[in-house]
Amino acid sequence: MATLFTKIVNGEIPSYKVAETKDFYAFLDINPNSKGHTLCIPKKEVDKIFDLDESTYTALMQFSRHVAIALEKAVSCERVGISVIGLEVPHAHxxxxxxxxxxxxxxxxxxxxxxxxFEAIASKIGSFLNIT
Incomplete structure:
Protein backbone atom coordinates (compact mmCIF):
# COMPACT_ATOMS: atom_id res chain seq x y z
CA MET A 1 0.00 0.00 0.00
CA ALA A 2 1.30 3.46 -0.90
CA THR A 3 2.59 5.62 1.93
CA LEU A 4 1.22 9.05 2.71
CA PHE A 5 4.29 10.55 1.01
CA THR A 6 3.84 8.47 -2.13
CA LYS A 7 0.26 9.72 -2.29
CA ILE A 8 1.59 13.29 -2.02
CA VAL A 9 4.09 12.69 -4.85
CA ASN A 10 1.31 11.17 -6.98
CA GLY A 11 -0.96 14.18 -6.36
CA GLU A 12 -3.56 12.13 -4.47
CA ILE A 13 -3.01 14.28 -1.38
CA PRO A 14 -2.28 18.02 -1.71
CA SER A 15 0.99 19.50 -0.50
CA TYR A 16 2.84 22.79 -0.42
CA LYS A 17 5.51 21.86 -2.94
CA VAL A 18 8.89 23.54 -2.59
CA ALA A 19 10.89 21.63 -5.21
CA GLU A 20 10.69 18.60 -7.47
CA THR A 21 13.05 16.67 -9.71
CA LYS A 22 12.49 13.40 -11.49
CA ASP A 23 13.70 11.51 -8.38
CA PHE A 24 12.94 13.77 -5.40
CA TYR A 25 10.22 15.93 -3.93
CA ALA A 26 10.35 18.65 -1.24
CA PHE A 27 7.30 20.05 0.51
CA LEU A 28 6.40 21.95 3.64
CA ASP A 29 5.60 19.97 6.77
CA ILE A 30 1.95 20.73 7.59
CA ASN A 31 2.73 20.40 11.30
CA PRO A 32 5.96 22.43 11.34
CA ASN A 33 8.42 22.86 14.19
CA SER A 34 9.05 26.35 12.79
CA LYS A 35 7.95 28.41 9.80
CA GLY A 36 9.52 26.87 6.68
CA HIS A 37 10.00 23.32 8.05
CA THR A 38 10.47 21.29 4.87
CA LEU A 39 10.54 17.57 4.11
CA CYS A 40 12.73 16.14 1.34
CA ILE A 41 11.90 12.66 0.08
CA PRO A 42 12.89 10.27 -2.65
CA LYS A 43 10.00 9.52 -4.96
CA LYS A 44 11.03 5.90 -4.73
CA GLU A 45 9.22 4.42 -1.73
CA VAL A 46 11.78 3.03 0.72
CA ASP A 47 11.01 2.82 4.45
CA LYS A 48 14.38 3.60 6.06
CA ILE A 49 16.89 6.15 4.83
CA PHE A 50 19.84 3.78 5.21
CA ASP A 51 18.02 1.18 3.10
CA LEU A 52 18.29 3.52 0.11
CA ASP A 53 20.93 2.45 -2.37
CA GLU A 54 24.08 4.53 -2.01
CA SER A 55 23.55 6.65 -5.12
CA THR A 56 19.96 7.52 -4.15
CA TYR A 57 21.04 8.32 -0.59
CA THR A 58 23.82 10.60 -1.83
CA ALA A 59 21.51 12.29 -4.34
CA LEU A 60 18.84 12.82 -1.64
CA MET A 61 21.44 14.55 0.54
CA GLN A 62 22.52 16.74 -2.41
CA PHE A 63 18.89 17.61 -3.15
CA SER A 64 18.30 18.38 0.54
CA ARG A 65 21.37 20.63 0.60
CA HIS A 66 20.04 22.68 -2.33
CA VAL A 67 16.66 23.02 -0.62
CA ALA A 68 18.30 23.95 2.72
CA ILE A 69 20.36 26.71 1.10
CA ALA A 70 17.21 28.15 -0.51
CA LEU A 71 15.29 27.75 2.75
CA GLU A 72 17.89 29.76 4.68
CA LYS A 73 17.62 32.56 2.11
CA ALA A 74 13.83 32.54 2.24
CA VAL A 75 13.17 32.25 5.97
CA SER A 76 14.93 34.26 8.64
CA CYS A 77 16.69 31.88 11.05
CA GLU A 78 19.98 31.24 12.83
CA ARG A 79 20.60 28.19 10.65
CA VAL A 80 18.79 25.29 9.01
CA GLY A 81 18.93 22.08 11.02
CA ILE A 82 18.61 18.60 9.59
CA SER A 83 16.95 15.62 11.19
CA VAL A 84 16.29 12.11 9.99
CA ILE A 85 13.88 10.33 12.29
CA GLY A 86 11.37 8.52 10.14
CA LEU A 87 9.09 6.93 12.70
CA GLU A 88 5.90 8.72 11.74
CA VAL A 89 5.77 7.77 8.03
CA PRO A 90 7.39 4.59 6.63
CA HIS A 91 9.02 6.47 3.74
CA ALA A 92 12.58 7.81 3.95
CA HIS A 93 12.62 11.56 4.53
CA PHE A 118 2.20 27.92 3.65
CA GLU A 119 1.72 28.90 -0.01
CA ALA A 120 3.79 32.07 0.37
CA ILE A 121 6.64 30.26 2.15
CA ALA A 122 6.74 27.41 -0.39
CA SER A 123 6.81 29.91 -3.24
CA LYS A 124 9.53 32.01 -1.62
CA ILE A 125 11.77 28.99 -0.97
CA GLY A 126 11.21 27.77 -4.52
CA SER A 127 12.21 31.17 -5.88
CA PHE A 128 15.74 30.64 -4.54
CA LEU A 129 16.12 27.19 -6.13
CA ASN A 130 17.72 26.26 -9.41
CA ILE A 131 17.70 22.47 -9.51
CA THR A 132 16.68 19.96 -12.13
Whole structure:
Protein backbone atom coordinates (compact mmCIF):
# COMPACT_ATOMS: atom_id res chain seq x y z
CA MET A 1 0.00 0.00 0.00
CA ALA A 2 1.30 3.46 -0.90
CA THR A 3 2.59 5.62 1.93
CA LEU A 4 1.22 9.05 2.71
CA PHE A 5 4.29 10.55 1.01
CA THR A 6 3.84 8.47 -2.13
CA LYS A 7 0.26 9.72 -2.29
CA ILE A 8 1.59 13.29 -2.02
CA VAL A 9 4.09 12.69 -4.85
CA ASN A 10 1.31 11.17 -6.98
CA GLY A 11 -0.96 14.18 -6.36
CA GLU A 12 -3.56 12.13 -4.47
CA ILE A 13 -3.01 14.28 -1.38
CA PRO A 14 -2.28 18.02 -1.71
CA SER A 15 0.99 19.50 -0.50
CA TYR A 16 2.84 22.79 -0.42
CA LYS A 17 5.51 21.86 -2.94
CA VAL A 18 8.89 23.54 -2.59
CA ALA A 19 10.89 21.63 -5.21
CA GLU A 20 10.69 18.60 -7.47
CA THR A 21 13.05 16.67 -9.71
CA LYS A 22 12.49 13.40 -11.49
CA ASP A 23 13.70 11.51 -8.38
CA PHE A 24 12.94 13.77 -5.40
CA TYR A 25 10.22 15.93 -3.93
CA ALA A 26 10.35 18.65 -1.24
CA PHE A 27 7.30 20.05 0.51
CA LEU A 28 6.40 21.95 3.64
CA ASP A 29 5.60 19.97 6.77
CA ILE A 30 1.95 20.73 7.59
CA ASN A 31 2.73 20.40 11.30
CA PRO A 32 5.96 22.43 11.34
CA ASN A 33 8.42 22.86 14.19
CA SER A 34 9.05 26.35 12.79
CA LYS A 35 7.95 28.41 9.80
CA GLY A 36 9.52 26.87 6.68
CA HIS A 37 10.00 23.32 8.05
CA THR A 38 10.47 21.29 4.87
CA LEU A 39 10.54 17.57 4.11
CA CYS A 40 12.73 16.14 1.34
CA ILE A 41 11.90 12.66 0.08
CA PRO A 42 12.89 10.27 -2.65
CA LYS A 43 10.00 9.52 -4.96
CA LYS A 44 11.03 5.90 -4.73
CA GLU A 45 9.22 4.42 -1.73
CA VAL A 46 11.78 3.03 0.72
CA ASP A 47 11.01 2.82 4.45
CA LYS A 48 14.38 3.60 6.06
CA ILE A 49 16.89 6.15 4.83
CA PHE A 50 19.84 3.78 5.21
CA ASP A 51 18.02 1.18 3.10
CA LEU A 52 18.29 3.52 0.11
CA ASP A 53 20.93 2.45 -2.37
CA GLU A 54 24.08 4.53 -2.01
CA SER A 55 23.55 6.65 -5.12
CA THR A 56 19.96 7.52 -4.15
CA TYR A 57 21.04 8.32 -0.59
CA THR A 58 23.82 10.60 -1.83
CA ALA A 59 21.51 12.29 -4.34
CA LEU A 60 18.84 12.82 -1.64
CA MET A 61 21.44 14.55 0.54
CA GLN A 62 22.52 16.74 -2.41
CA PHE A 63 18.89 17.61 -3.15
CA SER A 64 18.30 18.38 0.54
CA ARG A 65 21.37 20.63 0.60
CA HIS A 66 20.04 22.68 -2.33
CA VAL A 67 16.66 23.02 -0.62
CA ALA A 68 18.30 23.95 2.72
CA ILE A 69 20.36 26.71 1.10
CA ALA A 70 17.21 28.15 -0.51
CA LEU A 71 15.29 27.75 2.75
CA GLU A 72 17.89 29.76 4.68
CA LYS A 73 17.62 32.56 2.11
CA ALA A 74 13.83 32.54 2.24
CA VAL A 75 13.17 32.25 5.97
CA SER A 76 14.93 34.26 8.64
CA CYS A 77 16.69 31.88 11.05
CA GLU A 78 19.98 31.24 12.83
CA ARG A 79 20.60 28.19 10.65
CA VAL A 80 18.79 25.29 9.01
CA GLY A 81 18.93 22.08 11.02
CA ILE A 82 18.61 18.60 9.59
CA SER A 83 16.95 15.62 11.19
CA VAL A 84 16.29 12.11 9.99
CA ILE A 85 13.88 10.33 12.29
CA GLY A 86 11.37 8.52 10.14
CA LEU A 87 9.09 6.93 12.70
CA GLU A 88 5.90 8.72 11.74
CA VAL A 89 5.77 7.77 8.03
CA PRO A 90 7.39 4.59 6.63
CA HIS A 91 9.02 6.47 3.74
CA ALA A 92 12.58 7.81 3.95
CA HIS A 93 12.62 11.56 4.53
CA UNK A 94 14.83 14.41 5.67
CA UNK A 95 13.52 17.21 7.88
CA UNK A 96 14.99 20.66 7.16
CA UNK A 97 14.09 22.91 10.07
CA UNK A 98 14.77 26.65 10.34
CA UNK A 99 16.29 27.01 13.81
CA UNK A 100 15.84 30.02 16.04
CA UNK A 101 16.47 28.11 19.28
CA UNK A 102 17.13 24.47 20.12
CA UNK A 103 13.42 24.11 20.89
CA UNK A 104 12.77 24.14 17.14
CA UNK A 105 14.76 20.91 16.81
CA UNK A 106 12.90 19.03 19.55
CA UNK A 107 9.55 18.36 17.83
CA UNK A 108 7.72 19.54 20.95
CA UNK A 109 6.48 22.96 19.81
CA UNK A 110 4.52 23.28 16.58
CA UNK A 111 3.72 26.41 14.58
CA UNK A 112 0.19 27.09 13.38
CA UNK A 113 0.07 28.55 9.89
CA UNK A 114 -2.76 29.46 7.54
CA UNK A 115 -2.90 27.97 4.02
CA UNK A 116 -1.89 31.29 2.47
CA UNK A 117 1.17 31.41 4.76
CA PHE A 118 2.20 27.92 3.65
CA GLU A 119 1.72 28.90 -0.01
CA ALA A 120 3.79 32.07 0.37
CA ILE A 121 6.64 30.26 2.15
CA ALA A 122 6.74 27.41 -0.39
CA SER A 123 6.81 29.91 -3.24
CA LYS A 124 9.53 32.01 -1.62
CA ILE A 125 11.77 28.99 -0.97
CA GLY A 126 11.21 27.77 -4.52
CA SER A 127 12.21 31.17 -5.88
CA PHE A 128 15.74 30.64 -4.54
CA LEU A 129 16.12 27.19 -6.13
CA ASN A 130 17.72 26.26 -9.41
CA ILE A 131 17.70 22.47 -9.51
CA THR A 132 16.68 19.96 -12.13
Missing amino acids: VHLIPLHTMENARFTHKEKLKPEE
